Amino acid sequence: MIETAELDKILDRYGRDPANVISILQDIQAEANWLPEDELRYVCTELDIPLSKMMALATFYKAFSLEPRGKHIVSVCLGTACHVRGAERIAGAVERELGIKGGETDADLQWTLETVGCLGACALGPIVVVDDEYHGQMTSVKATRLLEKIKKAEGNGAG
Numbered sequence: 001m002i003e004t005a006e007l008d009k010i011l012d013r014y015g016r017d018p019a020n021v022i023s024i025l026q027d028i029q030a031e032a033n034w035l036p037e038d039e040l041r042y043v044c045t046e047l048d049i050p051l052s053k054m055m056a057l058a059t060f061y062k063a064f065s066l067e068p069r070g071k072h073i074v075s076v077c078l079g080t081a082c083h084v085r086g087a088e089r090i091a092g093a094v095e096r097e098l099g100i101k102g103g104e105t106d107a108d109l110q111w112t113l114e115t116v117g118c119l120g121a122c123a124l125g126p127i128v129v130v131d132d133e134y135h136g137q138m139t140s141v142k143a144t145r146l147l148e149k150i151k152k153a154e155g156n157g158a159g
């Protein structure tokens with residue numbers, strides 16, 4: 001959740017101009033990793049925009065999420081080429097490591113796990129993407145280690 005003072009800062013940054021609503025949404029998403037409804041309602045009130053229009057915008061642009069998203073996005077490719085090289089096992093290992101299933105976000109909003117179709121890098125498969133960074137020739141062990149490393153770097157190994 002974003003504090004009202006922080007929301008005001010974002011609105012002020014863009015002159016509280018409804019023409020800048022996309023930039024405002026981008027900043028909210030950057031801050032919260034998704035677009036919480038309470039925050040959207042506040043922005044609508046401040047900019048005098050109907051909530052329906054705001055929701056239509058937020059739904060139209062794929063970069064925006066109206067569902068809670070973690071700070072880190074992990075995508076495991078389950079396309080055919082990755083699948084035949086053991087992607088399902090990797091997905092299972094990632095699920096165990098993060099304690100969430102594909103399509104879920106953890107309660108602390110640290111991790112979102114997605115399973116995706118072919119990412120167009122089959123030769124490097126199996127592929128796991130963490131925060132837009134592609135990791136090729138993954139195994140369950142490598143994927144687990146990678147996630148452990150990120151957790152450790154952030155001091156949230158318990159989570």
Ligand code: FES
Nearest residue numbers: 077079082118119
């Ligand atoms: S099937 Fe995974 S990158 Fe193509």
